[in-house]
Amino acid sequence: MAKPDLTIFLAAPRGFCAGVVRAIDIVERALALYGAPVYVRHEIVHNKFVVDDLAAKGAIFVDELDEIPDGDRPVVFSAHGVPKSVPAAAAARKLFQIDATCPLVTKVHMEALRHHGEGLEIILIGHRGHPEVIGTMGQLPAGAITLIETARDAEELQVRDPGKLAYVTQTTLSVDDTKDVIAVLQRRFPSIRGPFKEDICYATTNRQEAVKSIAGKIELLLVVGAPNSSNSKRLVEVGVKNGCRRGLLVQRAAELDWETLQDLATIGLTAGASAPEVLVNEIIDAFREHYNVRVENVTLREENVSFKLPRELREGQPAA
């Protein structure tokens, strides 16, 4: 029997961002320079495929530093950033630490530190429990930063002094939802200081805009990404809010439930910033087994951002 026709609108930009590429490069370069094992605190990026691949090459992933034995083995901190207490604890144990925090997350840390230095109370817009939020809040003493998640939180927020306020945001939020939260803050506290727009990074913004550009013409949006990946989950929400009836987050083709994927004529496909392209291709190949697939590339804009590796890895000299 002939397979039914299916058009896959393949959104771009999608997949790996510059911060994820750098974080993975850091672990691989550390393995090349210093040999295995290289310890990595937390998932270097939120993707099991990436983590398993690095583990196979000699990376050991740990939740906390106390799982790492004393010695000269490198320990890498993940792209999401860490509270200041973590490098301090590593230094106290003389561990060889390498920071893979994305420079765009570090930028938010610096903003928070600057506002705090100017005596401002800081409001962080983000998702409670996400490692990036834990890392940003941990740049300052407890109580210096108040976390809010929604426009309603912004409405109910009580502050110490409405004239001495600033806000920063997580880098991987929904651009549209965050605009609403900021609008409430600016209405209630007209002198609140903040970044030019928000702190949502270029990669998150571009992937959401690319999804918006296809959402109105697809029956289903598939986002390749992990369930704990903030930017991937936001892509599903953006698709559904912008005209696509169904959105699904999927890690591997094996998870696809073909009972629910019949009678489709158009789908959209994208990938979160921590999902490798090989998994996108795996999904397309899986659809080819069930459909006569035509792939239409929809490229919103090109990205050419890259970040340098830490100097000790760039210069290739084993650290003292």
Ligand code: SF4
């Ligand atoms: S999603 Fe944005 S902030 Fe996060 S690692 Fe990528 S570029 Fe950096």
